[in-house]
Amino acid sequence: MTHHPASASKKVGLFSTPWPLYNRPSIQLGTLKAYLKNQFPLLTIETHHFYLKIAEAIGYEQYQAISKKSWVAETIYAAALFPERSEKIKKLFCRLTSNNNVIRNIDFDNLTSIVKKVSDDIIGGIDWKQFRLAGFSVCLCQLTSTLYFIRKIKTLCPDLVMIAGGSSFSGLSSPDVFRHFPEINMIIAGEGELPLSRLVSHLSACPEDEVSPSIPGVVTSGSLESRHLSGFCQLETLNDLPAPDYNDYFHLLDTFAPDKKFFPTIPVEISRGCWWRRKGKKSGHSGCAFCNLNLQWEGYRSKKPSVVADEIDALTRKHRTLSVSIVDNVLPLKQTHDIFSKISALNKDLSLFCETRATTSRHSLATLKKAGVRSIQIGIEALSTRLLKKLNKGTTAIQNLEVMKHCEELGIMNYANLILYFPGSDELDVSETLSCMEFALPFRPMKAVRFQLGLGSPVIQNAGAFGIKAVYNHPNYSVLFPEKICRSVRFLNQAYRGDRGRQKKLWKPVKEKVAAWKKIYDAVHSGSAHTPVLSHRDGRDFLIITHRQVNGGPVTHRLAGTSRQVYLYCRQHRPVENIVSHFPGLGQDRLIPFLKMMVDKKLMFEENKKYLSLSISMNPTP
Ligand code: SF4
Numbered sequence: 001m002t003h004h005p006a007s008a009s010k011k012v013g014l015f016s017t018p019w020p021l022y023n024r025p026s027i028q029l030g031t032l033k034a035y036l037k038n039q040f041p042l043l044t045i046e047t048h049h050f051y052l053k054i055a056e057a058i059g060y061e062q063y064q065a066i067s068k069k070s071w072v073a074e075t076i077y078a079a080a081l082f083p084e085r086s087e088k089i090k091k092l093f094c095r096l097t098s099n100n101n102v103i104r105n106i107d108f109d110n111l112t113s114i115v116k117k118v119s120d121d122i123i124g125g126i127d128w129k130q131f132r133l134a135g136f137s138v139c140l141c142q143l144t145s146t147l148y149f150i151r152k153i154k155t156l157c158p159d160l161v162m163i164a165g166g167s168s169f170s171g172l173s174s175p176d177v178f179r180h181f182p183e184i185n186m187i188i189a190g191e192g193e194l195p196l197s198r199l200v201s202h203l204s205a206c207p208e209d210e211v212s213p214s215i216p217g218v219v220t221s222g223s224l225e226s227r228h229l230s231g232f233c234q235l236e237t238l239n240d241l242p243a244p245d246y247n248d249y250f251h252l253l254d255t256f257a258p259d260k261k262f263f264p265t266i267p268v269e270i271s272r273g274c275w276w277r278r279k280g281k282k283s284g285h286s287g288c289a290f291c292n293l294n295l296q297w298e299g300y301r302s303k304k305p306s307v308v309a310d311e312i313d314a315l316t317r318k319h320r321t322l323s324v325s326i327v328d329n330v331l332p333l334k335q336t337h338d339i340f341s342k343i344s345a346l347n348k349d350l351s352l353f354c355e356t357r358a359t360t361s362r363h364s365l366a367t368l369k370k371a372g373v374r375s376i377q378i379g380i381e382a383l384s385t386r387l388l389k390k391l392n393k394g395t396t397a398i399q400n401l402e403v404m405k406h407c408e409e410l411g412i413m414n415y416a417n418l419i420l421y422f423p424g425s426d427e428l429d430v431s432e433t434l435s436c437m438e439f440a441l442p443f444r445p446m447k448a449v450r451f452q453l454g455l456g457s458p459v460i461q462n463a464g465a466f467g468i469k470a471v472y473n474h475p476n477y478s479v480l481f482p483e484k485i486c487r488s489v490r491f492l493n494q495a496y497r498g499d500r501g502r503q504k505k506l507w508k509p510v511k512e513k514v515a516a517w518k519k520i521y522d523a524v525h526s527g528s529a530h531t532p533v534l535s536h537r538d539g540r541d542f543l544i545i546t547h548r549q550v551n552g553g554p555v556t557h558r559l560a561g562t563s564r565q566v567y568l569y570c571r572q573h574r575p576v577e578n579i580v581s582h583f584p585g586l587g588q589d590r591l592i593p594f595l596k597m598m599v600d601k602k603l604m605f606e607e608n609k610k611y612l613s614l615s616i617s618m619n620p621t622p
Contacts, residue, residue, distance in 0.1 A: 010132035011044040012036060012200060017136065017145035018115070019073035022055035022063050027267035027327055028137035028166060028192070030244030035193045038242050040200060047248040050122055050149065056260050057118040058111065065102035071476050072096045072103065073141035077148040078480035079108070080116045085482070092479045123149065128157035132203055135188075135196060138166040143491075144480060147181060154183035161185050161203070163218075165192050167296050168492060176488040178221035187219045190232035190296050191272065193241075198233075232296075238272065238303045243311045250319055265323040265353075266315045270339060271302035274330050276357065276394065288379070289392045289466075290419065292454035292492070293329050302332040309342035316348060324372075326354035330379070336364050343371040355379070358395045362406040362572065366622050369410045378403055380416040383440060384432035385607065387425055392458070397436045398573045398607040401614070404443040408532060409616035418446040420511060421503035423459065423466040423496065430506050437513055439605040442534035442547075442614060445521050448514040451503075453494040460494060468498040523550045534603070536567075536615040543567060545603060545615050557603065562586055563594060570604060573612040 014033060016026040029047040036045050055063035066073050075093040079086040090108045097103045128134070134153065138146045150162050165188030178184060188195050195217035202215065214223065217233035235241070246266070253261060274294050277287025287294070303311075312324055331354060332339070343350065350372030357379050360368075368376070380403070382388045385396045407414035418433075440446075453459060453474075459466050474493040478486045524533050536545045543564040545557040559567050562583060569582060576595070580588060595611055598604035605612045 011046055011130050013131040013134045014045065014047045015134060015136050015149065016047075016049050016051055017142055017149050018051040018054045018077070019063070019067040019070075019141040019145065020051050020139065021067055021265075022052055022060060023262060024265040024267050024325060025049060025244075025246040025249035026137060027244055027269055028139065030246045030249075030267075031241065031269065032135070032137075032192050032196060033248075034242040034245040036197060036200065037245065039197045040204075043200065043204075047245075048126075049249045049252060050119070051145075052249065052252055053122055054115060054118055056256055058114060060260075060262075061102060062106065062111075065100060067141060069096060069100070069103075070141040072100075074144045074476075074480055075108075076112055076115055077119075077144035079112045080119070081144055081148045081151065082480075082482060085479070086112070088479050092476060119145075119149065120152065123152050123156065128153055128160055131157075131160055133161040133163060133199065135163045135165065135192070137192075138164055138168040140168065142166070143168050150181070150183045163188060163196075163199070165189075165195075167293075174489065175221055176485075180485045180489065185220065188217055189219050190217050190298075191234050193235055194233045232298050234298060235301070238269070238301050239307055241303075243314055244269075246315070246319065263321045263323065264319070265325050266312075266319060266321060267325050267327050268308070268312055268315065269303075269327050270308050271300060271328045271330075271332050273297040273300040275300040275333055276330060287392065287458065288381070289390065289458045290381075290422070290451060290454065291458075292456040292460075295456045300332075302335060305335055305339040305342045308339050309346060312343055312350070313346050313348075316350070322349060322372075323351045324353070326352065329355060331356045331360070336360070337367050340364075340367045340371040340373070348372070353377075358393070358400050358403045360403060362402075362410075365403070365406050365410055365412065369412055370622065373412055375413040375415060376407065377415045377417075378407070380404070380446065381419050382422075382429075382433065383418065383436035383446075384429045386432055387422065387429040390424060390429070391419070391422065396607065397432070398605060398610055398612050401436070401440055401443075401605050402573050402612055404440060405612070405614060405616060408443045409620045414444050416444075416446045417449045418510070418514060419451050420448055420507040421500065422451045423453075423468055423498050423500075423503065425503065425506070427506065430510060433510050434513060436605075437510070437517065439602055439614060441517055441520060441602075442532065442616075445514065445518040448511050453496050455490060455492045455494055463496070466498070468496045470497040472496070520550055524548050532616050532618075534615045535618050537618050538564075538568070547603075547615075557601070566591070566594065567598070567604070567613050570611045570613040571617075573605075573607075573610045576609045576611065579611065 014029045016029050020026060026047070026049060029049070033045045033047050036043065066076070072093060075089050079089045093108045097106070136146045136150060146164060150164070153160065154162060162184050163186045164184050169187055177187070195215055198215045199218055253264065274287060277291065277294055316322055316324065344367070352371060352373045353375050354368070354373060355377040360378070379393065380400045381391055381393055383397050383400060388395055388397065404414060404416070453471065460471060463471055471494050473486055473491050474495045477491050521533065531548060534547050536543050541564065542558055542560040545559065547555045549555065566579060566583060569579065579591060583591070595604060595606065599606045603614055605614060
């Protein structure tokens with residue numbers, strides 16, 4: 001690691017504007033600050049969480065409701081940026097919030113003017129001349145707010161070097177962005193550590209240098225014009241990264257009135273990228289067909305288990321909080337067990353959140369649970385194996401049901417999405433989904449989400465293969481931005497011409513069934529006895545299965561002897577030939593009718609001659 005003892009008289013400022021979740025510091029800012037501090041011990045690096053200030057000003061409930069809806073969030077600063085468009089933008093806001101109880105009655109003009117005033121006060125309260133450069137981390141829902149802050153700050157301090165980077169800006173490096181937003185001097189393509197530290201070094205050595213330096217990963221309008229682009233410039237390993245520095249966020253929170261204080265969630269990063277998204281031999285792309293989450297990285301890197309555990313230990317000790325959100329898109333395949341065993345050994349009652357793939361074994365899930373994982377987002381996405389193939393998830397419906405069951409049994413809240421309207425999906429995908437849903441009803445309902453076409457996703461790159469005829473910016477951008485910007489800049493959310501109308505009709509019954517699923521699940525779980533929908537208790541040589549109903553008493557089944565053993569053996573899905581060889585005395589002629597009967601009663605699921613028992617144990621082994 002390079003080390004630069006050079007002192008620098010001016011500070012580096014790193015900024016995060018609304019609307020990230022307010023109750024956690026920015027991991028992008030925290031990680032960059034810690035890294036730069038290591039590199040330049042004499043340099044002052046400040047991080048400013050403007051979004052927390054805005055959340056405090058407008059109230060946490062309102063802020064949270066807005067931050068959960070990315071289009072809604074983008075409307076507010078868009079109206080401040082382009083006041084001449086505010087009527088159109090207001091209409092979009094009203095349309096997008098009409099069914100949201102918290103924000104539907106908000107007066108848009110009033111909200112915008114409060115947010116604008118607080119933002120302007122924040123900007124006016126900072127001496128911008130003290131900074132050598134201002135770096136903005138731009139992720140989900142931060143596009144218009146960042147542009148607003150950068151524009152305003154630049155009018156106050158025209159010489160300040162303005163840099164934008166982050167997942168929402170990685171794909172926007174085009175001459176048109178610099179033309180429409182001349183306040184932005186540079187864009188960081190990819191992760192920020194190396195490009196930023198080289199830039200700081202350069203500006204320290206040549207403070208008066210106005211010529212844009214040629215630094216890998218730093219894009220300027222000049223480098224775009226001369227096509228002098230160097231691609232990503234990223235760390236080889238994450239193991240040497242110091243723990244994120246969240247002090248500025250906590251200091252800001254400390255200044256709030258007692259009724260505005262809360263215990264934040266600490267974001268932690270185990271890995272960058274996605275191991276499922278490797279370069280394919282044929283198409284040149286792999287990973288899930290809809291995904292554009294990893295455009296800012298190349299390859300997959302993960303920290304050593306001991307580094308992760310030490311970081312969680314240190315951060316929770318320092319900030320006296322026990323909620324930790326792991327920000328990875330996907331956990332490392334081989335190290336998951338080791339990482340979470342080490343977290344478990346910290347002996348802290350942590351509350352952890354993470355995202356992972358549906359192929360995670362029960363054993364790993366149990367380790368996650370023991371470490372403190374209470375909620376999880378599993379990449380299930382579909383309940384039809386045909387459709388899962390089109391999505392290139394590398395999973396099957398039976399695997400998805402199995403992981404949903406394990407979460408239910410282990411008491412991990414699984415927040416999974418069910419993608420509707422995927423281009424090129426057909427009647428068979430829908431009918432497979434509907435019939436599989438019958439078997440998924442005992443488990444936590446999935447959230448129905450519309451397919452979103454993301455810039456850089458494999459679907460865009462092979463649009464024709466998905467029946468897509470034309471791709472263009474999502475129409476909401478043409479409300480938020482003036483036409484000339486919309487026409488020349490390609491934004492992250494795209495729309496398409498193809499089979500959208502057909503898809504809407506096709507998926508209507510699934511949408512309705514998801515709503516019914518939620519109703520049933522909530523009804524069965526209401527009241528003080530929080531018993532599962534489908535469960536079993538083991539009597540050692542017999543098994544009682546209880547299926548709770550919304551209306552009427554539970555339906556019970558008793559399995560004895562080998563039937564019990566077969567049912568328990570299929571706690572994880574098993575091919576029929578494995579069941580046969582495991583129970584040699586049983587014979588196919590007795591086994592198959594039994595399995596068929598269990599499937600008919602929806603106590604087991606069958607796919608491609610593989611069987612999975614669906615009830616969860618009331619006394620699960622860890
Ligand atoms: S959806 Fe998740 S698993 Fe799939 S490519 Fe994206 S990050 Fe990887």
